Amino acid sequence: MKIKLFLSLQILVLISCNSYKTDSEPWEGISENIMKITISEYFPFEENAGNDYIKSQIKGKLDQRASLIIASYISINLLRNKISHDTDVTLNNLINETITKGKLLNFNCSENNYCTAYGEYNITELQKNLKIINNQ
Numbered sequence: 001m002k003i004k005l006f007l008s009l010q011i012l013v014l015i016s017c018n019s020y021k022t023d024s025e026p027w028e029g030i031s032e033n034i035m036k037i038t039i040s041e042y043f044p045f046e047e048n049a050g051n052d053y054i055k056s057q058i059k060g061k062l063d064q065r066a067s068l069i070i071a072s073y074i075s076i077n078l079l080r081n082k083i084s085h086d087t088d089v090t091l092n093n094l095i096n097e098t099i100t101k102g103k104l105l106n107f108n109c110s111e112n113n114y115c116t117a118y119g120e121y122n123i124t125e126l127q128k129n130l131k132i133i134n135n136q
Helices: 001-019 050-079 084-098 124-135
Strands: 029-031 034-042 103-109 114-122
Touching: 034 050, 034 124, 050 084, 050 103, 050 114, 084 124, 114 124
Parallel strands: none
Antiparallel strands: 029 034, 034 114, 103 114
């Protein structure tokens, strides 16, 4: 009886926690072939900075974070016996291509230049090549 009550309470808690999460909420991480990045930080913009300049600066910070996360992803998923100069060159090129094609999805800056931004990166080619390298 106590076990059933305990399990029922756990299920109730899980259901109630899941109800707060929606697909439209920003998240960070990798899901299938999409990596989403979130940043929230202060940017020292001049008072008269244009929107294109602001977007460029924010995209640069998203790209930096994406590079670090991709490098970590590769470090976790690349077999140690596959590490070589050629592999390193190939993967660095793929990282650069992935970052270049990344998209700034949304950003919001407060009046004190504290900005929150969300970006998305397609890592399909990176994943495909990482699998090929590991299977060679």
